[in-house]
Amino acid sequence: MKFIKKHSDAPAPTEAQQASRRRSLRSGAYASVLAVIVLVLVILLNLVVNAIPTKFTQFDISTGKMFTLSDTTKTMLHDLNTDVTAYYLAETGSEDSNITRILDRYAGESSHFSWQQRDPALYPTFAQQYDAQDASASSVILVCGDNHTVVDYYDMYDADYSNYYYDGSYTMSFSAESALSSGIAKVTRESSYVLYQMTGHGETALETDFTDTLDNSGVSVQDLNLISAGSIPEDASAVIINAPQTDYSELDADALRGYLENGGCLLVATDMTVSTPNLDAVLSEYGMTRQPGLAVETDSGYYAYRYPPTYLLPELKSNSITSGVTDGMYVFTPVAQGIVTNEDAEDLTFTTLLSTSSSSYSMQDYATAETAQKGENDPDGPFAIAVAAEDSANNAKIVWVNCGSVFTASMNSAVSGGNAQLLGSVVNWMTGEENAVVIDSKSMSAETLTVPPQATMALGILFTIVLPLAFIVVGVAIAILRRRR
Numbered sequence: 001m002k003f004i005k006k007h008s009d010a011p012a013p014t015e016a017q018q019a020s021r022r023r024s025l026r027s028g029a030y031a032s033v034l035a036v037i038v039l040v041l042v043i044l045l046n047l048v049v050n051a052i053p054t055k056f057t058q059f060d061i062s063t064g065k066m067f068t069l070s071d072t073t074k075t076m077l078h079d080l081n082t083d084v085t086a087y088y089l090a091e092t093g094s095e096d097s098n099i100t101r102i103l104d105r106y107a108g109e110s111s112h113f114s115w116q117q118r119d120p121a122l123y124p125t126f127a128q129q130y131d132a133q134d135a136s137a138s139s140v141i142l143v144c145g146d147n148h149t150v151v152d153y154y155d156m157y158d159a160d161y162s163n164y165y166y167d168g169s170y171t172m173s174f175s176a177e178s179a180l181s182s183g184i185a186k187v188t189r190e191s192s193y194v195l196y197q198m199t200g201h202g203e204t205a206l207e208t209d210f211t212d213t214l215d216n217s218g219v220s221v222q223d224l225n226l227i228s229a230g231s232i233p234e235d236a237s238a239v240i241i242n243a244p245q246t247d248y249s250e251l252d253a254d255a256l257r258g259y260l261e262n263g264g265c266l267l268v269a270t271d272m273t274v275s276t277p278n279l280d281a282v283l284s285e286y287g288m289t290r291q292p293g294l295a296v297e298t299d300s301g302y303y304a305y306r307y308p309p310t311y312l313l314p315e316l317k318s319n320s321i322t323s324g325v326t327d328g329m330y331v332f333t334p335v336a337q338g339i340v341t342n343e344d345a346e347d348l349t350f351t352t353l354l355s356t357s358s359s360s361y362s363m364q365d366y367a368t369a370e371t372a373q374k375g376e377n378d379p380d381g382p383f384a385i386a387v388a389a390e391d392s393a394n395n396a397k398i399v400w401v402n403c404g405s406v407f408t409a410s411m412n413s414a415v416s417g418g419n420a421q422l423l424g425s426v427v428n429w430m431t432g433e434e435n436a437v438v439i440d441s442k443s444m445s446a447e448t449l450t451v452p453p454q455a456t457m458a459l460g461i462l463f464t465i466v467l468p469l470a471f472i473v474v475g476v477a478i479a480i481l482r483r484r485r
Contacts, residue, residue, distance in 0.1 A: 069105055073181045077110040084184055086115035087141040089127060096138045099156060102176050103140070113184075115140075140180065144187040155179040182216045189218045193237035193431045196224035201252075202245025207409040209417065213424040217433060226252045231259075238265040238430045243404040247276040256282050263395040265430035267423075271404025272337040286389045286398050287345035291338030293362030295383050296372055302357045304332065304414070309372055312336050312403075313415075314354040314385045316422075321388050321399075322353055324425025329418040332411045336403035338362055338383030347393040353386035353422075354401070388426075399426050 069077075086103055090096065095117070103115040118126050120137075127133050130141050136153040156176035195214060197206055206214075211221050224232065224239070226248075232239060232255060239259065248256070260266060260282075268283065270276060272294065280290065296310055297303040304311040311334040316322055325331070331354060341350045360381030361374045369375075386401040405411050412419040428434065 069102075069109065069177060073106075073177055074109055076181060076184065077106065077113060080110050080112040080184075080188065082112060082144055082188060084113050084142060084144045084187065086113070086180075087126070087130075087143065088115055088117045088138070089120060089132070089135060089141065090117060090138045091121055092117075092119050094137070096153075098174060099138055099140070099153075099176060102180070106180065140183075142180070142183045142187050144184075147187040147189075149183050149186050151176075151179045151183045186216050186218065189433075191218060191431075191433070193217075193219045193427075193433075194233075194235050195219050195221050195427060196232065196236050196239045197221055198226070198239065198241045198244070199223050200225040200227050201241075201248060202243075203241060204243045204404075204408060206240070206242065206407060206423075209409045209412045209420045210407060210423050213417075213420040214427060217424050217428055219424075219427055219431070226255050231255050232264065236264065238267060238427055240267045240269075240407075241279070242269050242407050243271050243274075244276060244279065245271070245274055247274075248279045248282075250278060253278040253282050257285070260286070260391075260396040260398070261394050265397040267399045267401075267426060267430070269401045269404060269406050270337075272335065272402065274404070283398070283400055286391060286396070287342035287348045287350065288387055288389060288398070288400050289340050289342075290402065291340050291362055291379075291383055293337070293364045293378065294366035295336050295338055295356055295381070295385065296361055296363050296374070297356060298359045298361070298374075299357040302360065304334075307334070310335055312356060312385065314356055317352050317355060319351055319353075321351060321429045322422065322425055324428055325418060325421045329421065330415040331406070331418045331422050332415045333385050333401070333403035333406050334411065335405070336385045338381075338385065339387045339400055339402050341384070341387055341389075347391055349390045349392065351388040351390075352384045353388055353399070353426075355385065356381045356383045358382050386422075388429075397430050399430075 086106070088095075088099065088103060100117075106113050107115055120127065127135060127141065130143065130148045130150065132139065132141050132150045135141070135150050138153040140151040140156075142149050142151060156174070156179050158173040158175050159171070197203065199205075205223075206221055214221060219237070224236075226232075236259070239256075256266065256279075268279070270279070272290075283289070294310060295312060297312060298309065302313055302315070303309045304313055311332070313330045314333055314336075316325060316329075316331055333354065338356070342348070343350070358381055360383060361378045362381070362383060363369060363372070363378050364375060385403060386399065389398045389400075390396070391398075401407075406419055407423060408419075
């Protein structure tokens with residue numbers, strides 16, 4: 001019979017084994033602690049990076065610098081002293097990355113500006129409280145205290161179809177900065193103004209192109225008929241007489257005189273084909289009279305292409321009154337007449353806003369002329385088409401544009417809104433407000449690289465013949481040297 005010896009207990013580990021086990025445990029503990037520390041540091045770093053404004057973490061490499069804010073916008077944001085919140089209306093997953101990126105840029109410039117997304121599916125009634133229920137998807141609601149305005153999606157993109165009927169092409173521009181900055185200026189403005197437009201003499205009513213521009217400047221437009229009102233209301237910030245088709249009566253002219261004597265502001269656009277002696281008399285009292293004749297340009301840079309030389313694109317003078325017009329934009333003043341100023345008039349200061357070139361002339365017999373040739377008695381230019389007069393005695397401000405169609409939608413659209421910008425700039429000068437934000441749109445079209453034919457041939461020879469041969473020669477030389485070794 002065999003007896004089997006059973007070992008119930010394993011031999012005790014040696015001291016070396018115990019030491020090794022302790023070292024392994026310590027090493028594992030250190031690794032775990034280190035992993036936790038690294039994880040915490042990564043999370044903290046991510047939080048810090050997310051807190052850094054996107055202008056430091058995202059670089060604008062777009063062709064037209066779509067997301068680089070202008071100095072005008074940066075200054076406005078830095079000067080903000082009230083909180084402005086932008087609510088971006090877009091469904092989750094359907095955001096427009098261009099708009100969200102530029103909103104990030106705005107938020108990075110001022111602690112008083114922030115934005116939040118509102119998904120219409122999750123917040124179906126949110127837009128209604130700001131009267132934005134009809135706003136397009138990806139529109140933005142700007143809110144400052146009790147003031148709010150909607151920047152519609154289609155106001156942030158501009159399409160130019162001017163070449164569409166020629167080659168079927170069109171260009172897109174990103175104008176979100178202009179729309180957003182104008183909206184911020186509107187909701188943060190503390191004052192509001194009333195511009196009364198005269199009626200009762202066949203005046204042209206301002207269309208939406210112009211009223212929208214004024215609305216962005218905090219100016220509302222109301223009609224005024226002096227026949228029924230008798231006088232100009234005390235809350236009038238300014239008055240506009242837009243191309244009357246009949247003259248003002250003596251009583252109406254006296255009402256204008258009384259208004260100006262009390263420091264009023266008057267903007268007048270006249271039609272050279274309409275005789276208005278009573279209205280002209282009021283303007284002459286402030287040192288401005290008509291230059292007889294029709295302004296004609298001989299410099300092709302001062303009138304519209306494919307139009308007669310009487311369809312003027314006058315020079316826009318640079319001053320505080322015209323500062324609200326975008327650089328490079330035109331004001332269209334077809335069939336205009338010059339304005340003569342009395343520089344010897346006491347207490348009056350004149351500022352030319354629009355001017356013809358030195359090669360222009362004023363055609364005296366335009367009513368019977370068969371050609372645009374200059375006559376012997378036609379005076380030479382330049383001529384002021386728009387003039388501002390300030391009276392230091394009573395603080396009255398008068399701007400006269402001697403063109404009857406300057407404030408019409410058709411003329412405004414022909415120069416992409418330049419006429420409306422002039423109106424807004426003039427009214428802002430009259431009310432003492434800073435000019436409305438005017439920022440150029442950013443092109444979304446990538447500029448293509450055009451290589452001349454001569455360079456194309458040279459580059460072709462370089463890349464298809466010279467460089468391959470050079471690599472072959474170098475390779476053979478290296479192979480020969482290695483074999484010799």
